[in-house]
Amino acid sequence: MGIATFLTRTRGSADKAERIGAADVMAYCYLALGVFIILVPVLWTFFSSVKPERAVDSFDTRLLPYAQVETDVPGEGDKTTWIYTDDNGNETVVFKAGPTRKETDVAPIDDPTNVFKVPRTQLAPNEEIRIATENYLDPILKRNGQTNFTFFTYLFNSVFVTVMATLITLLINAMAAFALSKYRFRGRLTFTILIVATLLIPSSIILVSLFFVVWSFGIFGSLWGVIIPAAATPTGVFLLRQYMLTIPDELLEAARMDAASEWRIFWRIVLPLSLPALSVLAILSVIWRWNDFLWPLIVLISDPSAHTLQIGLTTFSGEFDSDFHYILAMTVVSLIPITLVFVWLQRFITTGIATSGLK
Amino acid sequence: MSIAALASLIIGILWIGGGTWWLLARRQYRLAQIPNFAMDLIGFPVELAQSLFGRRGVPYALLLPNMLIFGFFTFLPMILNFYVSFTGGSSIALFDRPWVGGANYGAIFECESYFDPRTCSNEGFSFWKGMGNTLIFVAVQVPILCVAALATALVVNKNIVGRGFWRAMFFYPVMLSPVVIANIWNWVLHRKGILNETLGNASDGITALAGMTGFDIAATVTFGILLMLASERAIRANADPSLPWTAVFAALFLAVFSWASPLRMVGFEALSSFWLGLVLVAGLLWFVATGHPRARWAIIGFGILSIVLLLSIQFDSVFDFGRFRPINWLVTPNTNWPFFWLVFVFCWSHMGFYMLILLAGLQAIPRDLYEAAKMDATKPARAFYRITLPLVMPTLTVVLVLSLIRSFQIFDEVWLLTGGGPGRETFMIVQHIYETAFTGDNPAYGEAAAGSVLMAVVIAIFTFFQLFITRRQSEL
Numbered sequence: 001m002g003i004a005t006f007l008t009r010t011r012g013s014a015d016k017a018e019r020i021g022a023a024d025v026m027a028y029c030y031l032a033l034g035v036f037i038i039l040v041p042v043l044w045t046f047f048s049s050v051k052p053e054r055a056v057d058s059f060d061t062r063l064l065p066y067a068q069v070e071t072d073v074p075g076e077g078d079k080t081t082w083i084y085t086d087d088n089g090n091e092t093v094v095f096k097a098g099p100t101r102k103e104t105d106v107a108p109i110d111d112p113t114n115v116f117k118v119p120r121t122q123l124a125p126n127e128e129i130r131i132a133t134e135n136y137l138d139p140i141l142k143r144n145g146q147t148n149f150t151f152f153t154y155l156f157n158s159v160f161v162t163v164m165a166t167l168i169t170l171l172i173n174a175m176a177a178f179a180l181s182k183y184r185f186r187g188r189l190t191f192t193i194l195i196v197a198t199l200l201i202p203s204s205i206i207l208v209s210l211f212f213v214v215w216s217f218g219i220f221g222s223l224w225g226v227i228i229p230a231a232a233t234p235t236g237v238f239l240l241r242q243y244m245l246t247i248p249d250e251l252l253e254a255a256r257m258d259a260a261s262e263w264r265i266f267w268r269i270v271l272p273l274s275l276p277a278l279s280v281l282a283i284l285s286v287i288w289r290w291n292d293f294l295w296p297l298i299v300l301i302s303d304p305s306a307h308t309l310q311i312g313l314t315t316f317s318g319e320f321d322s323d324f325h326y327i328l329a330m331t332v333v334s335l336i337p338i339t340l341v342f343v344w345l346q347r348f349i350t351t352g353i354a355t356s357g358l359k
Numbered sequence: 360m361s362i363a364a365l366a367s368l369i370i371g372i373l374w375i376g377g378g379t380w381w382l383l384a385r386r387q388y389r390l391a392q393i394p395n396f397a398m399d400l401i402g403f404p405v406e407l408a409q410s411l412f413g414r415r416g417v418p419y420a421l422l423l424p425n426m427l428i429f430g431f432f433t434f435l436p437m438i439l440n441f442y443v444s445f446t447g448g449s450s451i452a453l454f455d456r457p458w459v460g461g462a463n464y465g466a467i468f469e470c471e472s473y474f475d476p477r478t479c480s481n482e483g484f485s486f487w488k489g490m491g492n493t494l495i496f497v498a499v500q501v502p503i504l505c506v507a508a509l510a511t512a513l514v515v516n517k518n519i520v521g522r523g524f525w526r527a528m529f530f531y532p533v534m535l536s537p538v539v540i541a542n543i544w545n546w547v548l549h550r551k552g553i554l555n556e557t558l559g560n561a562s563d564g565i566t567a568l569a570g571m572t573g574f575d576i577a578a579t580v581t582f583g584i585l586l587m588l589a590s591e592r593a594i595r596a597n598a599d600p601s602l603p604w605t606a607v608f609a610a611l612f613l614a615v616f617s618w619a620s621p622l623r624m625v626g627f628e629a630l631s632s633f634w635l636g637l638v639l640v641a642g643l644l645w646f647v648a649t650g651h652p653r654a655r656w657a658i659i660g661f662g663i664l665s666i667v668l669l670l671s672i673q674f675d676s677v678f679d680f681g682r683f684r685p686i687n688w689l690v691t692p693n694t695n696w697p698f699f700w701l702v703f704v705f706c707w708s709h710m711g712f713y714m715l716i717l718l719a720g721l722q723a724i725p726r727d728l729y730e731a732a733k734m735d736a737t738k739p740a741r742a743f744y745r746i747t748l749p750l751v752m753p754t755l756t757v758v759l760v761l762s763l764i765r766s767f768q769i770f771d772e773v774w775l776l777t778g779g780g781p782g783r784e785t786f787m788i789v790q791h792i793y794e795t796a797f798t799g800d801n802p803a804y805g806e807a808a809a810g811s812v813l814m815a816v817v818i819a820i821f822t823f824f825q826l827f828i829t830r831r832q833s834e835l
Contacts, residue, residue, distance in 0.1 A: 023603040023739070027514045034511065035528045038707065044553055045543045059551035172424040179421035191422055198433045200822065204768040204789045205815040208796050208808045209439035213431060215451055218363035232428035262409050262417040263402035291536035293771045294789070298797050310538045314775065317542060324546070331542040335535060342534045346527040350715060
């Protein structure tokens with residue numbers, strides 16, 4: 001077998017194997033380009049978020065976080081240091097003793113009194129690689145006057161909304177799906193059609209009147225105003241109903257023989273058996289709720305202590321249009337939980353959604 | 360304490376207290392069965408329904424919570440929307456709102472000319488501008504999204520190394536929240552951001568390269584060799600030219616054709632050659648894909664044409680970009696860049712979801728169909744048109760409808776990236792509703808509701824039209 005054949009063959013036994021053709025090369029190029037476009041902005045944001053404030057503000061496009069070294073000069077306080085290269089190529093670490101001009105006053109950090117003039121062009125910043133943890137720690141620990149981003153409140157609100165909404169969604173959708181799949185009763189078709197109809201009503205066209213309803217229920221401005229209105233999802237009902245139809249009725253009959261109540265049958269038999277569908281719905285619900293934006297923005301905007309992570313990050317970005325280093329760091333922080341969930345469950349998520357095949 | 364809180368308190372006491380009493384009176388629980396007791400307590404209304412009405416009552420009790428939420432938070436608002444749209448004022452209490460009849464609709468339709476939103480009243484301008492932008496956005500966005508999702512699904516459905524990894528990677532942006540997406544892209548697209556930096560470096564580098572002596576000849580020779588290689592590989596196959604290599608050749612041809620710009624000599628603008636080239640290339644690909652007997656000759660003809668064109672190109676002027684000026688991607692008016700980036704970012708963040716749905720559709724196609732096609736020596740392109748496309752059509756319809764409804768409601772990305780600007784270039788209909796109702800000191804709920812009713816009408820028309828068309832197609 002020639003080397004070229006060996007290198008270009010694809011999976012399979014030697015006689016059945018096909019060779020890599022132009023189509024495969026193009027496919028790999030497409031995939032590489034796609035992943036490049038998807039990953040580079042995220043990674044670039046991450047790398048930028050660990051840069052010191054100065055590097056971020058001056059739009060330093062080097063990958064690594066370079067920071068100018070600051071030294072405590074005796075009698076002068078903290079000074080940023082520069083490297084002066086004289087005509088012979090000798091390098092001295094200096095600090096600026098006066099304003100930057102064409103000929104700048106500098107002094108060596110070892111000998112602060114020895115001020116001399118050097119051309120500006122021979123000065124280069126004295127840089128080190130330093131990870132700027134303060135970008136993350138200042139807003140989270142409320143240091144340096146960064147009291148506006150109450151990270152743990154936002155995180156708690158987001159987690160609370162996501163977990164409660166997902167639990168409620170799973171429970172009531174499973175109940176509805178159980179009723180629609182395992183019982184014959186008057187009005188089953190009507191209920192099914194009603195649920196299909198809600199699939200056709202996009203949430204943004206009932207925005208205004210939903211606001212009136214939520215207001216009159218007295219849950220406007222509270223987290224429950226975000227959790228309850230979207231707890232019943234037509235998608236979830238159908239996903240679970242399709243799955244529960246595959247559970248044999250004999251199991252239910254056997255349980256009825258043993259005098260189990262219908263509710264017991266539901267949560268002891270049907271719920272455990274439809275775990276695969278339930279987990280797909282759980283994942284979908286977590287994605288929806290964690291990333292929900294417009295409705296929480298309307299309901300929660302007036303009360304900062306009820307902001308979710310998304311709303312908090314929005315108002316934070318709006319207030320400090322120039323403090324990019326904090327914004328980037330907080331963006332990365334709010335990106336981490338969902339990324340971890342994704343890395344942990346990715347195989348499950350992609351196959352789950354692909355096999356359920358519904359929105 | 361509000362009435363709602365009082366009601367929920369009473370229901371809670373009845374549920375927990377009454378349920379505990381009811382359950383303990385009928386069943387024995389051991390201490391280890393506390394979780395069982397808790398689950399029974401949650402389902403206490405269902406148990407009660409069964410004991411009162413027998414098994415017939417159970418499904419209604421099971422459906423009740425779902426239907427209550429649907430009723431109060433979907434159907435009731437749907438009807439209420441009509442009522443609110445006929446009332447005025449800024450009161451939140453529904454019964455304080457004065458009835459204004461069709462005045463809210465009147466304000467939207469109060470235009471001198473129906474073809475120019477600028478002649479409308481303020482509300483009308485805002486609504487029609489938003490509606491127009493949204494329609495353009497949907498018309499551009501949905502085809503791009505669907506084609507990209509289908510292409511990606513086809514690629515990741517192939518027998519490739521690390522399929523799971525690629526699928527996961529394309530799905531990853533779906534998990535990100537709109538705020539994170541907007542912050543990431545704001546950072547990348549900033550005037551001094553990484554994109555402008557990279558483009559500037561690349562353009563400076565190429566300009567410097569083009570300024571070197573001998574670049575013209577070197578580039579001509581390089582492109583000549585590339586064209587020869589691609590066309591040779593394309594027509595090397597025995598019976599019919601190979602489609603992938605023809606595609607490579609076509610891309611090269613398109614580049615050469617638009618650089619040489621033969622139409623400019625006749626007095627058209629430079630870009631028109633690109634479109635003509637695109638038409639020619641599409642024709643060639645169609646020729647090869649359908650296996651026309653003259654396809655080989657078409658490739659040879661295109662090859663000769665490209666050599667002639669290649670000799671006429673001044674490569675050092677083609678690659679001399681001059682000084683690169685950083686572009687303010689999201690802010691500069693009258694450039695369509697903000698709109699372009701919205702489409703791009705929306706595709707970037709939503710493509711993975713539709714890709715997964717299409718992938719499920721593709722995997723449901725029986726393998727033996729392709730094996731039978733292979734037995735008959737069917738070309739891959741023909742197999743795609745005759746097997747893959749018809750069989751994936753139902754899934755594609757679902758994706759079309761879903762992505763249409765989804766992109767019609769675009770708000771988050773626009774609001775966070777451009778805020779509807781510059782001017783009102785990216786102002787979308789949901790933003791009109793949101794700003795009319797929820798921002799500003801004088802919320803105009805009535806007008807916003809009227810806007811949402813009209814938007815619902817448009818969405819309904821779109822959905823039914825699309826279902827109708829695709830249904831007709833699948834019947835054929």
